[in-house]
Amino acid sequence: MKKSKIIAGVAAIAAAVAAGMLWMNGDTSADDVASHTVLTSQPPGAADADAVARGRAYVAIASDCTACHTMPESKLSLAGGYSISTPFGGIYASNITPDSETGIGSWTERDFFRAVRHGKGKQGEHLYPAMPYNAYVKLTDQDMHDLWMYIRSVKPIHYHVPETNLGFPYNIRLAMMGWNLLFFKNEGFKADPTKSAAWNRGAYLVEGPEHCAACHTAKNLLGGDTDAYLQGSNLSEWHAPDITPNPHTGIGRWTEQQLVDYLKLGSNHVAVASGPMAEAVTNSTQHLTDTDLRAIAAYLKEVPASDVQRPQPEAADSAQMKMGENVYAANCTACHNYDGKGIPNLAASLAGNSGLLADDASSIITTVLQGGRGAVTAGNPTSGAMPSFAWKLSDEQVAAVSTYLRNSWGNAAKPVKADEVAGKRAVLKLPPQMAAH
Ligand code: HEC
Ligand code: HEC
Ligand code: HEC
Incomplete structure (x- = not known):
């Protein structure tokens, strides 16, 4: 099963490479900067202070460049080196500080536009779509210019990012040309005049x-x-x-x-x-x-809704639901309560929580196994934390309590199997459950 999937993937990427070759002559994607936009390779001066400020305080934050271009826990802001995991292997995010040797210090504004909006490196090589240029292609020229001014203003950091080395055939950057042909909509944002x-x-x-x-x-x-x-x-x-x-x-x-x-x-x-x-x-x-x-x-609120229907909930007296109820009563009620309503803004409500009802129960299993921490924000600085249960609950028990919370208090969703839990333990590199109790 797994093997045939990989082979299908290889065949598809081979086709994508071929498509890319055919497409090569017609590849004119790079340059559509509006004609009124002035591109510059000068570092920002006093007159650019507003652009730098807007780029820093808004565009870069809204587009979260730091999420990938700064290693977690690192002070080397925008110096890259963080490996983005994809099904094809890890891809290192680049150093985008203005260091001329290891970063993008020698780039022009046009090079920058091409990379961010069209996924092209300085030499015209194709970037991997782990860099989300298929979304950033919608950025306006104004936002791009402010972003560039900000990026040019940050401290240059001399840091060589390790080279990304994916296995064949994903190491062929030219294949991304085929990928672009198939999946990249090279179109800026178009406002819909019929909407507000x-x-x-x-x-x-x-x-x-x-x-x-x-x-x-x-x-x-x-x-x-x-x-x-x-x-x-x-x-x-x-x-x-x-x-x-x-x-x-x-x-x-x-x-x-x-x-x-x-x-x-x-x-x-x-x-x-x-x-x-x-x-x-x-x-x-x-x-x-x-x-x-x-x-x-x-x-x-106006995006077309998916057509997923509410399934029949699991019967409350099935063996798995009974086991889940017991695990829940012993381990979870202190924070999530018997009625599943939790503690507002602290411990998530499990009752009526639509995010927990997809067929895919990954987030639930991960949270129960490794515990978790809610987002810390200026408006809610004391986010709650949930302990890890990997050491305490067996795969059957985690599956049962997950099934129970997905099918109680009005919730209804596919039951969770013990082997899904075992799979997550492996991905999360958690030890198997320890002593029996
Ligand atoms: C989801 C992760 C992610 C986000 C968010 C992201 N990038 Fe990237 N970026 C990458 C990765 C990965 C690469 C390397 C791609 C490759 O090697 O083909 C990259 C490459 C680049 C490059 C090319 C650098 C070079 O030396 O070729 C530039 C420029 C860049 N990113 C700028 C930005 C900017 C500006 C933002 C915010 C608007 C941003 N990126 C947001 C992941 C990301
Ligand atoms: C890096 C990946 C990532 C990005 C980018 C991201 N999300 Fe999420 N989002 C998630 C994950 C994972 C969850 C589930 C979190 C959890 O279980 O606590 C989530 C949960 C949510 C939820 C809660 C849904 C529910 O039913 O509980 C909303 C709403 C949401 N995201 C909106 C957005 C919006 C809007 C954006 C863009 C502004 C966005 N997300 C960008 C990964 C992401
Ligand atoms: C000490 C308090 C505490 C206990 C005990 C606890 N939780 Fe939580 N739980 C939290 C907090 C706080 C959050 C929100 C932060 C987070 O999602 O990591 C949460 C979130 C969750 C989520 C939502 C995850 C998501 O993706 O949105 C699930 C599911 C969950 N808990 C299940 C359980 C189960 C099952 C148990 C018992 C085995 C349990 N919790 C025990 C505090 C607790």
Whole structure:
């Protein structure tokens, strides 16, 4: 099964390389900078102070360049070296400080536009789409210019990023030409005149700088976006949930204010952002203006809803549900309560929490095994923490308590199997459950 999948992937990428070769002559993608935009290779001067400030305080934060271009825990801001894991292997993010030898100090503004919006390196080589240029292609010239001015103003850091070395055939950068042909929509943001200004601003932020689809839209075998826009995607340890207005698995039961709260505080009436979303909230969305957060909420409420239906809940008296109820009563009620409602803005409510009801239970299993910490934000600085249960609960018990919380208090979702839990333990590199008890 696994082998045939890999072979299919290789065949597909070979086809993509071939398509790329054919496409080569017609590859004119790079240069569509609006003619009124003045591109410069001068470092920012006094006259550029506003652009630098806007680039730093808004564009770079909204697009969260730091998330990938700064190693976690490192003080080497934007110096790269962080390995982004993909199904094809780890890809190192580049040093984008203005160091002329190891960073992008010798680049022109046009080189920068090409890299960020079109995925082309300085020599015209193809960047891997782990750099989300398929979202950043929507950035306006103004935002790009401010971003460039800011990036030019940061401290140059001399740091050689290790070379990315993927296995064949993914090491062939030219293959990305085929990838682009298949999956890269080389189009700037187009406002929809039939929609409100707020909707358009929300669409711009979500599709462009904030690149929400990078995590929330499911990918195909080659890592391209499927058509299931924002309908949820697996990120290995985590599941980025459906954020369309589906009333069961999506944000259909959330008000716009509840969406704003989540993106600003990291939590709301039910959900607490943890894992990769906690990082997105802490580093990026909490810093957006309230007007922009409301625009995002207004836009999300109008995205076409996924068509997932609420399944029949598991019978409360099945053997797995009974085991889950016991595990829950002994280990979880202190924080999440018997009614599953948790502690508002601290311990997530498990009742009515749509983010926990996808078929994919990765986030639940990961949280129970390794514990977690909610997003820390200016508006909610004392986020709650959940202890790890990997040492205490067996795979059967974790599966049972996950199934129980997904099918109690009005929730309904596919039961979780013990081998899914074993798989997560392996990915998370956690020891198997220790002594029997
Ligand atoms: C999700 C992770 C991610 C985010 C977010 C991200 N990048 Fe990248 N970026 C990468 C990776 C990975 C590479 C290296 C790609 C490769 O080797 O093909 C890269 C490469 C680049 C390069 C090319 C550098 C070179 O030497 O060729 C530039 C410039 C760049 N990024 C700028 C930015 C800017 C500006 C932002 C914010 C607007 C940003 N990136 C956000 C992952 C990211
Ligand atoms: C780096 C990956 C990543 C990015 C980028 C990202 N998300 Fe998320 N998002 C996640 C994950 C993972 C979760 C689940 C978090 C959890 O279980 O606590 C999540 C949860 C959410 C939820 C809660 C849904 C629910 O039902 O509980 C909302 C709303 C959301 N994201 C909106 C957004 C928006 C809007 C953006 C862009 C501004 C965005 N996300 C960008 C990974 C991401
Ligand atoms: C000491 C308090 C505490 C205990 C005990 C506890 N939790 Fe939590 N739980 C939290 C907090 C705080 C959060 C929010 C932060 C986070 O998501 O990591 C949370 C979040 C969760 C989430 C939401 C994860 C997501 O992706 O949104 C699930 C599921 C969960 N807990 C299940 C359980 C289960 C099952 C147990 C018992 C085996 C349990 N918790 C025991 C405090 C606790």
